[in-house]
Structure formats: structure tokens, C-alpha cells
Amino acid sequence: MERAIVHIDMNTFFVSCERRTNSQLNGIPLIIGGGERGVVASCSYEARRFGVRSAMPIHMAMKLCPQAKIMKGDMELYSRLSHDITEIIQEKAPVVEKASIDEFYLDITGMDKFHGSYKWTSELAQTIIKETGLPLTFALSINKTVSKIGTGEGKQKQNLEIPEHLVQQFLNPLSVQKIPMVGEKTFQLLSRIGIRKIETLSKMPCEVLQQMIGKNGSELWKKANGIDHNPVEPYTERKSISTEHTFQQDTIDIDRLKRVILGMVEKLAFQLRSEQWLTSTVTIKIRYANFDTETKQCRVQYTSADHILTQTVTELFEKLYQRRMRLRLIGVRFSGLVRGTYQIDLFQDTEEMLALYQAMDRMKTRYGFDAVMRCAGASFKPNTKNEILKRKSD
Missing domain, CATH: 3.30.1490.100 (DNA polymerase, Y-family, little finger domain)
Structure with a gap:
């Protein structure tokens, strides 16, 4: 049976939580962080258009986007809303893994017999948005890797469904940086030998990648070919x-x-x-x-x-x-x-x-x-x- 794995990502979660509390923050560049010498914990899409990114020093972010409003952040608020989202998902989904405060994996394999997996996920998403007032993106595919990449792309193209026969077609044109385990150093290493797209990486001999990167080479090759057998781990707090x-x-x-x-x-x-x-x-x-x-x-x-x-x-x-x-x-x-x-x-x-x-x-x-x-x-x-x-x- 083809697996049905959903990845749900709450969009700019900290920013959305603050805007839920104060609507005057809507539509303005917003940075969640602290102090002139602190770092950016999260930022709105309006701030990202100026090049602001998470983990960037605040002073650098302010040079890029001087009109941005900086807020210290309220972890108690974020935690409470994350808990509310978790309860909604756990009530409806058979297997849930809470990957972080603002992202979740769901294994809904077999539910297509009753509702249609994409329709079921869309209804769940609407329930979360209605009950919490927080926006989200989801992607549905055959494993965790493809679904997570899908949410990243879905933020520009809306929610995605990527069936098995379209997985490689979906992955091929994307940058290798879209693969979750590829950091800046690995990307630079691959770029030096001309590997910048997932399609090129997927056609590399697995043995060559292992020689270049070590034991992670095999795992990277699998992900580039849409292969990921990692299970959705049931969430226990x-x-x-x-x-x-x-x-x-x-x-x-x-x-x-x-x-x-x-x-x-x-x-x-x-x-x-x-x-x-x-x-x-x-x-x-x-x-x-x-x-x-x-x-x-x-x-x-x-x-x-x-x-x-x-x-x-x-x-x-x-x-x-x-x-x-x-x-x-x-x-x-x-x-x-x-x-x-x-x-x-x-x-x-x-x-x-x-x-x-x-x-x-x-x-x-x-x-x-x-x-x-x-x-x-x-x-x-x-x-x-x-x-x-x-x-x-x-």
C-alpha cells in the first residue's frame, strides 16, 4: 500500500501568533528577536523580502529592513497555541509526530478509502485555521522527506499533493538545498563539482557520494531519489x-x-x-x-x-x-x-x-x-x- 504522509508547517508561527493577538501588526515588516546584539528568532514575509532571515544578527536585519518592528517574543503564548494545534491534530489523525513547536508529520495511510487523503487533510487544515486563527501550509506525499520539501514549495504554490508517480518530476528541478539534510557546507561541496539540482544528484552513483560525503552520502542519494522509509513517530510529550x-x-x-x-x-x-x-x-x-x-x-x-x-x-x-x-x-x-x-x-x-x-x-x-x-x-x-x-x- 502506498503510504500517505502529511507535513504541516505553521507559516511564520511566532509572527502569526503575535498578529493573532494584535491585528495592527498585520502587513508590516515584523521581526521576533531581542536586543540590538541579539538574533532573529522569526520574521514576517514582509521582512523576508528585504533579505531578513532567522538566526541573522538583529543589527544586520535592521540594516536590511530599517522600518521593521522588533518584538521580544512571548514563548508562553507560542507554546499554548502550539499545544492547541497539537490537540486538534491528535483528535483527528491516527498517527502524529510533533517535529517542533510549529511543524507536524501525520501518517494517514489507508484513509483514502473513506474520504480521500487530500480532502481529509484539507478539512483538517481548515479546522486548525478556524479554531486557532493561524495560517499553515501542508503537503501530502509518500514519505516525510518529499512532504517536507513540498510544504516549502507550497508556501509559493499553496498546498500540494505529490503522488508517487510524480515524486521525481517534482524533485528534479529543485535546488539540492531543498533536501532537509543539506547544509551550506554540503551545498558548496556539491556545487564545486557541478551538482546544484536534485536531478543531477539523483543520477550520481551512490558509491561516489559516499566517498565524497561519508556515511551520509547514501542517505542523501536516497532522498534525492524520493526514497525515505523513516516512520512517523507517535508523539508523546x-x-x-x-x-x-x-x-x-x-x-x-x-x-x-x-x-x-x-x-x-x-x-x-x-x-x-x-x-x-x-x-x-x-x-x-x-x-x-x-x-x-x-x-x-x-x-x-x-x-x-x-x-x-x-x-x-x-x-x-x-x-x-x-x-x-x-x-x-x-x-x-x-x-x-x-x-x-x-x-x-x-x-x-x-x-x-x-x-x-x-x-x-x-x-x-x-x-x-x-x-x-x-x-x-x-x-x-x-x-x-x-x-x-x-x-x-x-
Whole structure:
């Protein structure tokens, strides 16, 4: 049976959420971001016509489009509306994967027997638009890759249906940059040997691509030929991530405790960014030598930034740890999670800070968490028998 996979992409989601709240923002160049030295989290189509793009430094965006209005952004609003959209889709679709705060994959294979897959998807889209007031684009095809590329093209050509016999015809004239896994470096590498269109890439011998790009060469060749067997993963919302550290000997050393806390926060914040989560609730837990256990928590603006979370956890610890008894365990938990990319979080941070986090995360991903870390957090050693990593899901 031919699969029927839908990709739904909420158009300029942050911008649309703000315009839903304030209609005076309609039709004007709008940038969601923060500070003159911050980065663009999202921007309207009016701003994009001037060359403004996500992750661009704010000062550069303002040079391109000086008349644009800049707004800090409201992650709580975006998260709430994303949750509303998720509930509408889950109520109607058999299998749903929430890929990010504003995009979804649906597996509706077999539904064409009853309604017609495209008609069913169109009705779902109209329901979402009617109930939330937010615009969207969708594409229906045989797999996730083609559907995702389809939504990108559909924003100019409206919603698309790409049946199996038209997949290659649809892909061939497009730039290889349209393939989700092709970044700027890969595009430049392919361009140097004359591969700029998907059609040219699809006709390359798979073995040659593997020699050029490595293990991803085979996957890239498959996607260029419209082949993607990845399933739509059913969506379950993670509730929290946490870690606890049990000391081999009970301690009252405040400096040591704070160093351990810093290491724990650094590890969890890296996990948040790696899995594209933002947290809104921070909890600190301590257990005394007599096994008394106490916790304290507070809410924060949605974030995954070490320096913000470290300051929050440290302040909570200072308020909580008042008895001056020896401690046997300390723990940190981040909850109230929402999907979001790393740039979404840093509304008020500088582009230098963003570049630093990205560089550190790349090193951690490639060489392991211990490859680079703050000296003050070195007292916390992850992946030891004293560390208990908890992951709570629905």
C-alpha cells in the first residue's frame, strides 16, 4: 500500500501568533528577536523580502529592513497555541509526530478509502485555521522527506499533493538545498563539482557520494531519489529531564556543592539544546544526611541557556539550603518543557554568546560531554555510578 504522509508547517508561527493577538501588526515588516546584539528568532514575509532571515544578527536585519518592528517574543503564548494545534491534530489523525513547536508529520495511510487523503487533510487544515486563527501550509506525499520539501514549495504554490508517480518530476528541478539534510557546507561541496539540482544528484552513483560525503552520502542519494522509509513517530510529550548526584561521603562544603550544581546544569542544558527542548520550570532537590528531603522550584522564561539556568538554580539552592547539615544528595530538574530550537531561547543574548554555545555544543556532540566544560563544573562527573539520570514521559 502506498503510504500517505502529511507535513504541516505553521507559516511564520511566532509572527502569526503575535498578529493573532494584535491585528495592527498585520502587513508590516515584523521581526521576533531581542536586543540590538541579539538574533532573529522569526520574521514576517514582509521582512523576508528585504533579505531578513532567522538566526541573522538583529543589527544586520535592521540594516536590511530599517522600518521593521522588533518584538521580544512571548514563548508562553507560542507554546499554548502550539499545544492547541497539537490537540486538534491528535483528535483527528491516527498517527502524529510533533517535529517542533510549529511543524507536524501525520501518517494517514489507508484513509483514502473513506474520504480521500487530500480532502481529509484539507478539512483538517481548515479546522486548525478556524479554531486557532493561524495560517499553515501542508503537503501530502509518500514519505516525510518529499512532504517536507513540498510544504516549502507550497508556501509559493499553496498546498500540494505529490503522488508517487510524480515524486521525481517534482524533485528534479529543485535546488539540492531543498533536501532537509543539506547544509551550506554540503551545498558548496556539491556545487564545486557541478551538482546544484536534485536531478543531477539523483543520477550520481551512490558509491561516489559516499566517498565524497561519508556515511551520509547514501542517505542523501536516497532522498534525492524520493526514497525515505523513516516512520512517523507517535508523539508523546516529555514532562521533565533531571539528574541527581549522590556523594560518596556526606558534605557541607558549599563551594563544592555549587560546583557540582554548575556541572549538572551544564549537562542538562546541553541535553535540552540537543533534543530541542526549552524549559519553563526549574527545581532543586537536596537530601540531608538523615534522609530528610527538600525541594524548591520557580518558573523562568522558556530557555535552554546555561548561564540563565545556572543563576536560577544557584539562587534556589541558596534559599533552600538553610539547615547547614551535611548533604548526601543533590538534584536538578527542568520541567514544563516545550519544543523549540536553540535560537528561540536567546531573545536577549548577544550573537557572541550564541556563537559560543553553538561552538561548545558542536564539540560536545562530536567528542563527548567532557570535551569542553566550565572549570567550575568539573566536580560533577557524568555517566558515573553516582549519577542517576531520570527521564519522565507520558
